[in-house]
Amino acid sequence: MFCRGFSWFVRIFVAVVVSTGCSHPVSVTESLTVGRVQEAEEATAVDLGALLDAGDGAVVTLLAGDNTQLVAHRAVLAARSPVFADMLRHVTLEGSSSQLVLSDTEGPVLRQVLAYLYTLQVPQLPSMAPQLLVAADVYGLSVLKAHCEQQVVAQLSVETAAAAGVIAIRHSANRLKQAAVAFIKAHLLHVMATQGWAEAVVNDPQTVVELAHLIAETPTDTSTPSAGESRTGPSSQPHSGHSDDGRRPTTAVPPTSPQTTPQPDDVAISLLRDLSGEEKGKMLIAAAKEGTVSKVRTLLTVGADVEAMDENQQNSLHWAAARGHLEVARRLLEDGADVNARDRWQNTPLHQAAWKGHAPVVRLLAASSADRNAKDFRGNTPLHDAARRGHPDAATALLEAGADREVRNDNGDTPLDLAKRNNHQKLVDILGSS
Structure with a gap:
């Protein structure tokens, strides 16, 4: 009986995986060999065994960012990834079609993620390691993420270091971050001259600024031979060093010159100026x-x-x-x-601070000559906004700065009228007192 049931399961599994119903069907099983399946951890068998009684809802279609479609079993996705588990709960609650749109993950990367989920074998694809690291972080796969970090660290170069550092910061890959920062610090001028650095600045300048600050704050490891070599230029460079008597330095002089390393903040400034x-x-x-x-x-x-x-x-x-x-x-x-700049709705910064109830900012702006009674496109002043939103501290700060409590908006309402209408009793007391 069990054999017949298991045979049925295998036939269904293969049929579903191969027949995705898309123009370019991709099968998860294509990337799995018999050897990998046999080496999978015991938990895999438990998860797959649960699929025997899963019924019609056993599978879900995954739509990658490049429109690649893959199918996988809900039980495997949920058991391996807390992120997928949460997604699948949402799909079930919504009662929508069994499809997950994963627009941030490309098809080849998603395919390798699924291979890992089914086999627990880390893909040995160094060229794809950065993208797999990102996907592992997105889907909560900590073990895969750690292995991908190792692969990226192992292939750091002057061309890849900037991108690796950006990925490390954005995806909290601390080991990679330390390695990338140390590598860039040791090869700073070479890295900053690469296309990889330029692309990182254009594509994600804020993260590169963070990376630059980390580089500036990290002590240089002068014991690393490659670091010394990378900062040593030809003898024709004007800052290569001189002896006390004006002669060229002897070979006893360390090749590393601190003058070739930018001072703190110079790195961030240099990449931002252009x-x-x-x-x-x-x-x-x-x-x-x-x-x-x-x-x-x-x-x-x-x-x-x-x-x-x-x-x-x-x-x-x-x-x-x-x-x-x-x-x-x-x-x-x-x-x-x-201080009185206007946005498309004629709000000033003081309007914004009052609307959100940030009393200290209200006081700063008022002390900086902000117009206390400036009107937005509906005639509301900052005091109207504080009253409507129920911010007594901001309203008090405005009144202390000289805001007019009697001014009316385009509907004829005073700040007190708005406080009453919105049941802000404390504002009513403040605005109603003479």
Whole structure:
């Protein structure tokens, strides 16, 4: 009886995997050999055995970013990956078709991920290791991720180091991050001259800035021979070194010259200076959203326009105010940011701070000559916004700065009217007192 049942299972499994119903069907089993199946851990047999009674809902179609379709068993995906398990629960609850769209993963990479899920054998594909590392992190496959880190570390070069460092930072691959930072530090000038570095700066400048800061903060390991060789130029270089009496240095002089290594922050500044004004402006807005003062300072140093705007005409000060980043707002104001700048809805930074209830930022903006009674496209002042949203501290700060509590918006409402309508009793008490 068991033999007949198992034979049925095998036939169904093979039929489903081979017949995906797409124009270019891909079978998971094509990448699995008999030897790999035999070497799989005992848990695999348990998972596959559970499929015998799984019924019609046993399989799910995975649609990769390049439209490659693969089929796999729900039980295997859920057992191996917590991320897939959560996705499949969602699909079940929604009652939608048995298809998962994985737009961030390309077909060849997804195919190798599935091979690993079924066999627990790590693919030995060094050229694909960076992409597999990313996928392993996305789908919560820590063992695969660790093995991929080892593969990427083993093939670090001046061409690949920048991309490896970016991947390591974005996907919290600490071992790879340490190795990439150390490698780039040891071969800094060579790496920065590569196409890989230039592409990293263009494609992900913010992460490259983080990488540059790590490089600047990491002590140079002068004991590494390759590091010394990489920083040693020909004798014609002007900073190759001189002896006390003006003669060329003897062979006893260490080949590593600290003068060829940029000082802290010089790395970040050098890679940012050549970016376009538009790119610098985007990065400044992103840094303001994030609230990182050091990034904002660095970007302003390399000439980022403090008045650069996004698609909604909001500049970095708008975003710092909206997110409550007091020190970032202060730094932007010191660099000349327009305290009364308007976005597409005629909101000022003070409107943003009041709407979100960031009282310290409200006080800073008011002290920097912000218009306390500026009106947006519907006639609302910052005090209207604080009253509507129920932010007593922000409203108090505005009143202390001289905001008019009697001003009316285009609907004829005062801030007190909005506080009453939205049942903000504390605001009613504050605004109703004389």
